[in-house]
Amino acid sequence: MTLQACASTEVPLGQASFAEYRQQTIAWMQENRTFQTTDHPAEIEWNAPREWRPKAPATRGILLVHGLGDSPWSFNDVGEALAAQGFLVRTVLLPGHGSKPADMLEVTLKQWQQVVREQTQILEREVPTVYLGGFSTGANLVLDYAYEHPNIAGLVLFSPAFKPANTYAWVTQYIGWFRPWLAKPDDGVRPMQTPVRYLNVPTNGFAQFYRSALLAQMHLDKGAYDKPVFVAITEHDSVLDTGYVLDTFNARFIHPFSRLIWYGNEPAPGQKNPKVVVRNDFLPEYRIARFSHMGLMFSPANPLYGVNGTQRICWNGQSSADMQKCLNGEPVWYSDWGYREPGKVFARLTFNPYFEWQSGVMMEVLAYP
Template identity: 40%
Template sequence: MLSRLCLLLVSLVGLVSCALPPDSPLFQPSDSLPAYDQDSFDQYVSANRAWIADNRVFLSDDRNVEIQLNTPFELRPDKPAKRGILFVHGLGASPWYFSDIATAMANDGWLVRSILLPGHGSRPADLMLPDFDDWENIVAHHAGLLSAEVEELWLGGFSTGANLVTSHALTDEDVAGLLLFSPGLHPDNGYLFLAPIISHLWDWVDIDDEDNIATYQSLPTHGAALYYRSVGVVQKKLEATRFDKPVLITMSQHDSVLDPNATLDAFQTRFPNQQSRFVWYGDTPQELDDPRVTALASRLPDRRISTFSHMSVLFAPENTYYGEEGSYLMLENGQNDLSPPDDLDNLWFGAWGHVVAGKYHARLTWNPHFLDLLDSIREVTGDG
């Protein structure tokens, strides 16, 4: 979803008018957002499932699957858990993004929860409704609920969600560690600071076909402004203090919307714990002298993979929707001058906008190194 922010840059520089949505419920906000401050996680899940059923604009005939992928969820291990982790998804995404990692961690004995950020799970226009306080408050509320049930609390986040959990952890002594996947700490977009201003003038950064049941394809400018706010908050906190507990950070060298080198520098200067690890998907960074950093190859020609994408780290190759043989193929990938091949066996995979002569790249939506990622999680959390 953060790739759509690049289109905001194009709109600003080209001085084009705002994107105009079609006359569809997808681009008309719901009357209200669901509550998130229930006394128990079960009550929260039940209320949000009912709200999604009533307010979602369904994209397929299988309403139950769409509701399931967008509803907050909990996985409990066979035995009472001493450790718990709360996962927070990214801009436009869904709680289901953590399903593969959550399953593995629950099998390792963790109590795992994944929440739904207000404005998600229903229709893209609902990203016009939340305030930034809603996003901060839902993280704080559910971190508190989980902390009351376990002896050791961890937080995990993807992209924008990583910003939110990092901000919270810097002021919550109960948090024992962080798992941050493609954290949006340092965007690679010099015009992002204009997003709050533009949100008062234009409603949409981008209008796109909505065919992905787990992710919004279109982005309101208010959603971009909320992401920008998360960047400002977490950067200010990290400038003031360091997070001295264990953290895992993953980053693709070829991330299309973030600054990987700035993220690596933040890891080395603001996350000093020697148990921490940074998993870098790409070539080994030059002049790197930090044993906590592991570089894994992102060019895998035998699997027709050129680069890793912003989102690919989270999903196992066996994932039935985003996996190597999954049912959803993200063909539209920012290559405006190329067309997908008729023979999908000739399709390559990479980050948004990756261009190589003679090769069409769909988005890489799974992690060929997924088992290595699980080992890194176990190493950082002390389960290894």
């Protein structure tokens, strides 16, 4: 793949090294991205594949894969935490991302699988022990690869989208040809994207997400996964079927070191076991009504998404009047998409007050062997 090819709308794949992959992806973004701020270099860096190297030579590595509409920024804090514990950490940018939502109109699940496969194999040539991690759709992609490749040492899964909460998600596979967008683009109401994520995704993007969920379910239906797995989910996730994830964890992730963090109310007695750790997600001291699908991976100190972050997501399933109050900088509460209470304005929760503790649990899982 040449740099000339990177200047086209075809996303660069097939590189021989991570450095080449990062370089060509940056060149592609520079040609294709719809920038959201005047600081173009910062936006490129936030969305580009990234690497964290530990201080000492690494013997363990982990590849982290973001979710639908997101970017490598999803792992800004997780990557730093893992590198501090000796991991060589890398992220990828899934094809169709990092530029503009319309670039997802023709993307395929096979392209997403290809970048995971290529960059995992490159990482395996550099360190003897490789883990995979993913958020949402990315969790489906790494689970797919891990089931097919037993040399993967374990998994780190944030809000794994094994099964969508929307029971009509399957329809997206068939309607894209006559309805390319579920929500009309550039309608003057819904913003299209932020500096680090898309807020509107073509129908085809949702279709590929759904297909990734089917892949995950296919593997999980076949049998158990015996490597250590760390999972973090919130009970009130608006995107995924959290009950399915919890039941799947208990039935399929059988390694004794595996742990699932459940943010919310206590699960039913039949779903709770010593490998499931519960934390309350109603934290009024932070003005948090409930945790969100995307917020689990970010420290309260994150410069974009933290308590004092610059990226407040006001498009959160509320009235246009409340959204405008949020945009105007008025005091808000935080929640997942679509949650409302009378008299309160809600922004999306984009940080996790338990982040440091969560990172400690994650590292305990990854301490094996």
